[in-house]
Amino acid sequence: MDFEPSEEQQLLIDQVRRFVREEIIPLEAKLDPDAAELDPADHARLVEKTRAMGLFGIDIPKEYGGPDIDIVTRVLLAIEMAQHRAGLYVPCYGTFGGAGLAQIFEANDDQKERYLYPTLRGEKKTFFGLTEPSGGSDPARAIQTRAERKDNGWVLNGAKIFISNADRAQYGIVFARTDASKGRAGITCFIIDSDTPGFHVRRVVHTLRSSHYATELEFKDCWISDHQVLGEVNKGFAVANDRLTRQRIPYAAGCIGVAIAAHEMAIEWAKMRSTFGEKLANRQAVQWMLVDNEIDIRTAKHFTLEAAEKARRGLPFRIEASIAKLTASEGGGRVVDRSMQIHGGMGMTKDLPLERWYREMRIRRVGEGPSEVQRMVIAREILGSNLR
């Protein structure tokens, strides 16, 4: 496969790169090092710029008014968008817009009117409620939130944890067990409005990522109507699983972007900084760290573009997405770690973005399926699907 960007892709890459360097990074210099939001006036001004670039709503499918960008180009742009302090989790502070959750595009017409279109217009925010205190890596078995039939609807009882944006969202997608005897075939996906009686955001869950928090949710006799079932009853796991696989590709791209930014900082520092009368760049110990950075980045980029290309062609890409997520999150972590080492004491400070990337990159080895689960996915593929 040839992953050299086309002329058109390169133009878009250059455009986004300029946007990050000329618009985002100068604003970041004035923000708290852990900030996740721009000043509203700056945000609105930059949204106008991304609209003018024709890239606003970058993840929205063409038939819903999006700019019709294929997944390979999307990966190339995601790599650029992540190359600033907040870029791993808030690329360009959301100024390229969002599409909401992928699953909501599968909604029926009534649900699209009530949820999808307001989301695309920026009127509603959403959350994805899958992980529970009983576990996140194996949702098919760990989901204990129950939904029981009552009065032409369902009553939900249970809890979710590590859920982003639930405190600010108007609605969310929640997975609950509707048939206890059927394992993964007994899970249903529901759309739930945040003001539904019995829905509670109980607490903030603090993590390494101080810039943004997760929440813990409780469902206490929370009744929702049949109209809130997304897809079919007892077929919710497929909805969740498809999202988790697809999401791994842009997730990997963000890691690569940050790794590139950290690596470029390390190269610049190594050329400038002297110790014992010699530039760091002239020392083999530092050269080898930079070489290892380069190899980690190229490896992750290759596998991520390979996964994206297979997805673009409509080919199966589950194993490729796992390899991409694994190499980018683990390799990205190593790159940031080495880059901090090259910077010495300065690398540990909040003066530079490296320490934030270090904390946030650590989460990437767990988020969207931990490294061990990715290895299980790959092992099953190469050893046989009946492997336990």
Add this chain to the structure above:
Amino acid sequence: MSIRLRLDKPWRPLTPEEAARLPGQLGVYQIADAQGAILYIGQAGGRSPFGLRSELAREAEERGPGQQFRVEVNMQYRSRWFELLMVHKADHGELPPDNAKNPPPLGRLSPA
């Protein structure tokens, strides 16, 4: 495992001398009037020159005598700050008056 949502340390007088005794670490703080009604919830973030010490010294200088404060050293100062604001709003129905003048984007929490 107990999770402490609210700041419940004893109040200290908001004076330059008391602020000078604080660590230069990052964290969150609350300012209250003499009766203990919370007026403001703040954070000492990564750009504070001496963390909580410089933030509270500034508060003491700007507010003058008659107020109180308490602090929590916390590297997760951003998410903890949001949490304290949301818990306050859940408890009292509104933000502290000095936060309400320029409210940050906040979610809603219903602590058990």
